[in-house]
Amino acid sequence: MKKSLIAILLAAFLIGVSVFTINSFNSSDSNTDSSVNNTSNKSTTSKNNTSTQTADANPSAIKTKAIDFKLKDLNGQELSLSDLKGKKVFLNFWATWCPPCKAEMPEIEKLYQETKDSDLVIVAVEIGEPLDTVKPFIENNKYNFKVLLDPDQSVATKYNITSIPTSYFIDTEGNIVSKHVGGMNIDQMKAYIKTLDK
Numbered sequence: 001m002k003k004s005l006i007a008i009l010l011a012a013f014l015i016g017v018s019v020f021t022i023n024s025f026n027s028s029d030s031n032t033d034s035s036v037n038n039t040s041n042k043s044t045t046s047k048n049n050t051s052t053q054t055a056d057a058n059p060s061a062i063k064t065k066a067i068d069f070k071l072k073d074l075n076g077q078e079l080s081l082s083d084l085k086g087k088k089v090f091l092n093f094w095a096t097w098c099p100p101c102k103a104e105m106p107e108i109e110k111l112y113q114e115t116k117d118s119d120l121v122i123v124a125v126e127i128g129e130p131l132d133t134v135k136p137f138i139e140n141n142k143y144n145f146k147v148l149l150d151p152d153q154s155v156a157t158k159y160n161i162t163s164i165p166t167s168y169f170i171d172t173e174g175n176i177v178s179k180h181v182g183g184m185n186i187d188q189m190k191a192y193i194k195t196l197d198k
Contacts, residue, residue, distance in 0.1 A: 063175040069155045070146040072137045079148060085119050088196045089170040092124045093161045096137045100183040101165045105143060107186045112145040123148060127156040171196045
């Protein structure tokens with residue numbers, strides 16, 4: 001009787017440890033990007049956290065024409081992607097509620113400060129939120145790069161955005177050269193930007 005009680009307690013302990021270990025692994029694995037299938041459920045995460053194109057890959061292999069769009073910035077001024085033809089574009093999709101997006105923003109600001117006088121334009125498209133949410137976030141964090149609003153997610157839909165942050169790197173001819181799903185640091189961003197020169 002005593003031996004079977006010890007065996008039952010040992011089995012219960014091992015099962016508990018296994019469940020805890022699996023849950024810990026799954027939660028740490030899902031924090032690198034956020035799902036945008038339902039922006040009202042801000043805790044939903046996606047496990048699709050791999051980049052779809054590496055920075056050192058052959059950029060000509062995936063070149064496709066970037067879909068044009070027109071959105072308003074934080075001051076109500078309209079900007080079209082086609083207005084930027086002749087410049088390199090770092091197009092980033094994000095939201096204020098997304099932790100990986102917020103972690104990436106200071107890196108984007110560093111890149112902006114280093115490249116603001118170059119032919120690179122950084123365009124951060126905030127998806128699903130109104131001006132009165134986005135503008136204070138940008139101003140309070142003292143970000144200076146261009147932010148556009150996509151409140152109905154129409155542009156995000158055209159670009160097949162399912163997880164954020166997602167970034168596209170567009171060459172001077174308006175072709176998408178690279179795409180990255182998930183957050184990046186400044187060195188990764190620079191590596192992708194270099195592919196626009198090839």
